[in-house]
Amino acid sequence: MIYTVTFNPSLDYIVSVNGFELGKTNRTDSELLLPGGKGINVSIVLKNLGIDNTALGFMAGFTGEEIQRRVEEIGVKADFISIEDGISRINLKLKNIEGTEINGQGPKISKEKREELLQILDKLKEGDVLVLAGSIPSSLPDDIYKNIMKRLEKKNILIAVDATKDLLLNVLEHHPFLIKPNNHELGEIFGVELKTRESVIPYAKKLQEKGARNVLISMAGEGAALVAEDGSIYLAEAPKGTLVNGVGAGDSMVAGFLAGWLEKHDYRHAFHTGIAAGSASAFSEYLASREEVQAVYEQVTSKEYKEQ
Known part of the structure; x- marks a missing residue:
């Protein structure tokens, strides 16, 4: 089984606004609301390619419920851990202004909820594939990817890591199968x-x-x-x-x-x-x-x- 982890999933509100002007009321020409987050994207494409997989991560509030609903609607199994406080983030992406987006913060993830995820990952077995993708919320330690890999390193699991800077460099000593x-x-x-x-x-x-x-x-x-x-x-x-x-x-x-x-x-x-x-x-x-x-x-x- 392939598992993906998205620590900070989102609802991506993708809009196009022709003739966008600062300081004025702008109206959208098109709108799209999609589940987002790098791990979730990996899960969806894998499913589109005919590969069953499970998306792991955290969800909070009405946005979290909608993310899970939409992921499952696509056919991906969503096994998200529910957080009582806050809401999962909404990311605004201006489609026709290339590279312009406003990303939300997301909920705080407590030590207890983090441990809940680690216990789920402990159940992975030889032959499984794990994808760790994207940035992490400020409430998590910046060595979380490294600690997960260290915890799993004797299980012969293929692990792919799509991250940047120290988050990526920290995992290299644990020999990820793929980095991108x-x-x-x-x-x-x-x-x-x-x-x-x-x-x-x-x-x-x-x-x-x-x-x-x-x-x-x-x-x-x-x-x-x-x-x-x-x-x-x-x-x-x-x-x-x-x-x-x-x-x-x-x-x-x-x-x-x-x-x-x-x-x-x-x-x-x-x-x-x-x-x-x-x-x-x-x-x-x-x-x-x-x-x-x-x-x-x-x-x-x-x-x-x-x-x-």
């Missing part, structure tokens, strides 16, 4: 600017040296790169298509990679499926369907990089 920084996040870790596929390779290998088994780097329109555990390195251009909605594209790539790996245990196939899923979601109003992923997969090509 984008080129900007990778550059930020090492204090460099990375613009080409070839330029990310030495820094991805540094993360591998620190303990990561597979390093998948998303680069938006520049494509993607994979430094795999078996020593192979793959580079791919971005598939052709029109960007419709970039929200969830990186999460879709994680889901696609895991789906491809579980299907064939082949890194090139996993890489291609990850690229196809990420791109298909970017070309869609919402997260990509199985048919959309398959259509994009047909145009994905990659080359194996050989170091000089």
Whole structure:
């Protein structure tokens, strides 16, 4: 079974406002209300690809109930821990003002509720897959991902981590199966600017040296790169298509990679499926369907990089 963890799930209120003006009353031209959070996005894409999974996390108030209802409506099993105080966050995303969003804070997670989640994770067994994705609320310690991995490290569970900065660096010593920084996040870790596929390779290998088994780097329109555990390195251009909605594209790539790996245990196939899923979601109003992923997969090509 695959499990995803979203510590701070949300209701994403995605709107377009033509001619948006500050200081004035603006009216929406379109509206979309969706369950959000990186782990939830991974769960939804996995389900779209035909893979049953369970979404774990926390929910609070009427927004939490609506997040759970919508996740289950899609067909994902939601096993969220209920928090009595506060409400799960609402994130406002202005669709036609690229990159503009206002994200809520979310409820405070007590030590007792955190322990409840850890006890659920203790039940995972060999062969299971765990996805730890996204930022964490300020009420949680910044080594929570590391502590979860340490707690599970003898169970032979495949763990994917999609996080940034210290949250990511802290887990490397516990050998995550997959990490997926984008080129900007990778550059930020090492204090460099990375613009080409070839330029990310030495820094991805540094993360591998620190303990990561597979390093998948998303680069938006520049494509993607994979430094795999078996020593192979793959580079791919971005598939052709029109960007419709970039929200969830990186999460879709994680889901696609895991789906491809579980299907064939082949890194090139996993890489291609990850690229196809990420791109298909970017070309869609919402997260990509199985048919959309398959259509994009047909145009994905990659080359194996050989170091000089």
